[in-house]
Amino acid sequence: MTYAIHPVWSTTQQPQLMRYGLYKIGADGEQEIAQACCLESIEALRQQLLQRPLSEG
Numbered sequence: 001m002t003y004a005i006h007p008v009w010s011t012t013q014q015p016q017l018m019r020y021g022l023y024k025i026g027a028d029g030e031q032e033i034a035q036a037c038c039l040e041s042i043e044a045l046r047q048q049l050l051q052r053p054l055s056e057g
Contacts, residue, residue: 001024001025001049001050002024002025003022003023003024003025003046003049003050004022004023004025004030005020005021005022005023005039005042005043005046006020006021006023007019007020007021008020008021008035017037018037019035019036019037020035020036020037020038020039020041020042021034021035021042022034022035022036022042022045022046
């Protein structure tokens with residue numbers, strides 16, 4: 001499985017507050033599966049997902 005992390009921010013409501021989104025990449029494009037204000041939290045989740053056996057995913 002392939003995952004991507006992208007910055008996510010609102011341009012109309014408090015643009016200075018950036019969050020990070022974790023996305024699952026598939027044939028149909030990207031699907032957001034989580035959001036956090038801390039890059040380290042999103043990276044930890046991504047690492048957990050990458051370490052799961054394929055039969056669980």
